[in-house]
Amino acid sequence: MATQLTRQIDALKKRILTLSALVEENLRRAFTAIETRDPELAAEVVDSDFPIDLMEVDIEEECLRTLALYQPVAGDLRFLVTTIKVNTTLERLGDLAVNIAARARRLAEMEEVVVPFDSAGMAAKTQRMITTSLDALVRGDSELARTVLMADDEIDDLDRELTAALHDAVCARPEWLDPVLLLLQVSRYTERIADHATAIAEDVIYMVDGEIPRHSVKRAVAEAMGIVSGDTPKT
Template identity: 35%
Template sequence: MRVRFHQSLGDLKEKLLVMAGLAEQSIERAVEAFRTRDLSLCAQIDASEAEINRYEREIDQMALDLLAMEQPMAIDLRFILSVIKINSDVERVGDSAVNIIERVRELQAFAPVDMPVDIPRMASLATDMVRRAIQAFIEGDAEAAQKVLALDDAVDKLNRSAYFSLLNVMREQPHQTLQALNTLVIARSLERVADHATNIAEDVVFWIRGADVRHYVAPAVVDGTGAERV
């Protein structure tokens, strides 16, 4: 019975990895569609979205069946609970790709124009976070997952910079407002991808260590003068 149970856990993990690969590919294709305005890539993402949604339903059902029939304890229970949460975040990464191609389709109505935002750089950082978080999940490596959490600040910084830069475009070049707004939504979607990668990494830490690291704040440190430093 235990052999069969652990085989089921392996099947659950494998299915989630396939789904994660599809979601990561969708983000990469969405950013390429933005860069090249290739609508054929948008169609591919639509097809992948349907497949990702199917995987999400199947994974949730498999996980719930294992919880109901096997009543796992300790680390196996945390693994299944983490899979359920990671499954949701991976599906939302796919949703972010769809949000991006919706904006790409909107931009087709306008002549290409350079915006003061490094979308490829944001995408590279966000997808790297997803890749690292999933690799930490594959290897059951809480330390690697913990390192992913520190990467989110760089994407947040780029997103804030994009907001202010595009706000200036809208003020100074109002005829480009719609292009700027669409680009802003794309930047925001990539920032959300990084957030989902952070969630996945947190769930890996929970699975392996049983520790909840959400909303972690570094403790204050008291220096030699008795003053607190954060």
């Protein structure tokens, strides 16, 4: 039974890695389509989403089947729970790639908006967060995952800076309103991608260390507010 469970987990690791690679590639192409104003590349992103959806469903069903058949405990159980959560997150990332690609197709038909902001750099940093969180998953490296948590605030700051730059641009050039609104949506999608990278990193920390980071943060805030004491048993 233990050998069969090990084989099943190894197979699931390969499948989640395959899905990760597909999603990463679609995100890369979506951001490239925005940067190069390439509607054909954007269309490829949209067409590539269906296989991602199918794989996400297959992986979830396989995880649930493994839980039912082998009733794993400890590390194996945490791995399966983490895989189910990461699997769902990857599907959502795939949807965000499609959303960005759809905006790229529309932007390609409009006048290009020029703002003093490195939007490509923001996209690259977000993609690095995704890559790092997935590398942490593959390696089972919670310390690497924690670096992703620290990077999220930077993307939030960049999102605010881009919003301000786009606001200034449309005030100076009101005829840019439509493309600016699309770029604002892309900025929001980029920020959500960073949030999903953070979620994957938190899942990795749980898988490796058995710790739920957001619970630790809430507890620290509660202790600072005097709601609970440092001696209160952790749940």
